[in-house]
Amino acid sequence: MGSSVEPMERRFRCTECGKCCFGLLPLTLDDALKHTGRFPLVVVWTPVRQGTRPFGQAARLGTTVSLGKRKKFAVRVAPTAYIPPSLPCPALYADGLCSIHAEKPSRCRTMPFFPYREESDQAQMLTPRSGWECDTSALAPVVYRDKEIVHHGDFDFELGALVDQAAILGPYADWLLESVPTLREELVKVSKKKSGGHVVVNFSTLLPRLPALDVADFARRKFPVMTAFAAKTAGVPELAEYHRRYRECADELAHLIEARPRAVG
DSSP: OOOOOOOOEEEOBOOOOOTTSBSOEEOOHHHHHHTTTTSOEEEEEEEEETTSTTHHHHHHHSEEEEEETTEEEEEEEEEEEOOOTTSBOTTBOTTSOBTTGGGOOHHHHHTTOOTTSOGGGOGGGGSOOTTOOOBOSTTSOEEEETTEESOOHHHHHHHHHHHHHHHHHHHHHHHHHHHOHHHHHHHHHHHTOTTOOOEEEEGGGGGGGOTTSOHHHHHHHHHHHHHHHHHHHTTOGGGHHHHHHHHHHHHHHHHHHHHSOOOOO
16 A cells, blocks of 8 residues: 655744844845835845855855855845844834834745745744744644745745845945955854854945935935934943944944935925
């Protein structure tokens, strides 16, 4: 008699607890620019080791750094809402609901799936983190079967945006790595850490790669966001690095605003 193999199924349902709406939020470039006046934007560079499952996708969507002797690592380059893990998303209501649900970023819509990984490598993403109240019980719908996502819509949309923006972020990453040698050094150090990590770069480094962007308008919209987050993190020792970054970005934005005054007439 032949043997039948049961399909590998994973269940998941969002309970709208808001527990995942804290900390860093990777964004597509389109979402980052759309929500400039809401999120404190930076560019987060995350080394991905060669030989790991996410390596290929990270290299495809970002860039790679050679270590010599045929060794290298990929770098995921993501416009990101730079929010400390102890602070909620600025769009989160006190009751845990999203205040911009109808226009929330693709990253939020695709959760818990993560297109920086191949579709066949999503099972790990369906295990809720400690403290999250996601429903993975038998009552939740099947969302992943035999290493395939049941409903592709949001995943495909976000992945398509990431593929499209790679034409901008890949050359940007290579240019900045060549222009700023210390960036490569920092990435190499992080790539060797067992716990992993990332390197944060000011969003202003990306502006020269966005010729259609109104830089002055961008700066005016982003400046109050950065100053607000600087105020939230002032005097909090464990958030000192975040505070420093917010202040640094706010100073850069102030210079951009002064250099490009609002047109009159």
